[in-house]
Amino acid sequence: MTGTLYTIGMGPGDPELVTLKAARILAGVPVVAFFAKRGRVGHARSIAASLIGAGAAELRFEYPYTTEIGHDDPQYRVAMDCFYGKSAEAVAAALDGGDDVALLCEGDPFFYGSAMYLFDRLARAYRSETVPGVAGMSGCWSRAGLPMVHGDDVLSILPGTLDEADLVARLSGAHAAVIMKVGRNLEKIRRALELASLIDRAVYVERGTMSGERIVPLRDLVTPTAPYFSMILVPGRQGVR
Numbered sequence: 001m002t003g004t005l006y007t008i009g010m011g012p013g014d015p016e017l018v019t020l021k022a023a024r025i026l027a028g029v030p031v032v033a034f035f036a037k038r039g040r041v042g043h044a045r046s047i048a049a050s051l052i053g054a055g056a057a058e059l060r061f062e063y064p065y066t067t068e069i070g071h072d073d074p075q076y077r078v079a080m081d082c083f084y085g086k087s088a089e090a091v092a093a094a095l096d097g098g099d100d101v102a103l104l105c106e107g108d109p110f111f112y113g114s115a116m117y118l119f120d121r122l123a124r125a126y127r128s129e130t131v132p133g134v135a136g137m138s139g140c141w142s143r144a145g146l147p148m149v150h151g152d153d154v155l156s157i158l159p160g161t162l163d164e165a166d167l168v169a170r171l172s173g174a175h176a177a178v179i180m181k182v183g184r185n186l187e188k189i190r191r192a193l194e195l196a197s198l199i200d201r202a203v204y205v206e207r208g209t210m211s212g213e214r215i216v217p218l219r220d221l222v223t224p225t226a227p228y229f230s231m232i233l234v235p236g237r238q239g240v241r
């Protein structure tokens with residue numbers, strides 16, 4: 001019998017925010033799979049460090065690129081498609097051999113999660129179960145002490161990769177917002193928040209729930225770029241509800 005693919009949300013960074021279900025599965029699976037940037041342990045793998053059972057085999061998939069070429073470069077798309085195809089083949093081989101595989105993912109897998117690249121290629125062909133994780137934004141707003149939405153407030157979740165006009169249009173009139181994928185988009189996001197008159201409510205969170213965490217009003221952030229694990233939160237209604 002073939003194995004089961006478990007796609008597992010590892011939460012925002014603090015290992016105590018991993019679910020009991022994820023921990024139970026990780027303790028028992030014979031194979032753990034995860035993505036990692038070149039030369040790095042892999043963020044989801046580092047969250048799982050104390051939870052993986054002794055003797056589990058590891059499938060570490062190292063991204064061919066991180067920031068070397070643009071994501072809209074055709075060469076990038078071809079290389080990444082090939083990378084995800086080969087990674088899926090390696091997971092399929094373990095499943096075909098009868099082993100269950102836990103595929104790790106930061107935060108929640110179905111929320112901008114990298115694991116979806118393998119899920120899309122494998123979930124129809126194998127038994128599959130997805131374990132939700134605490135999303136990064138949830139960890140960030142909890143650490144920042146920011147109640148975000150209430151009652152009929154609407155929360156807008158935006159990737160910072162959108163172009164400036166699109167960001168301004170979507171932020172204008174927003175009750176509350178989360179802007180993900182800040183990185184090199186920081187200055188553009190800052191301008192968009194200024195134009196949407198939300199800059200004074202915006203809070204920057206870097207490495208929320210992890211070591212090196214930093215939480216500051218966006219106005220106080222002077223750097224022109226931000227690291228990968230950063231987001232901007234604009235809470236909804238202020239004051240006592």
Ligand SMILES: C[S@@+](CC[C@H](N)C(=O)[O-])C[C@H]1O[C@@H](n2cnc3c(N)ncnc32)[C@H](O)[C@@H]1O
Nearest residue numbers: 012107108111113135136180181207208229230
């Ligand atoms: C590819 S998305 C993955 C989202 C993930 N699946 C989740 O549920 O949060 C990566 C983006 O999530 C955000 N992110 C995730 N965890 C974070 C954290 N602990 N602190 C700050 N930003 C985080 C950052 O904006 C980062 O660029």
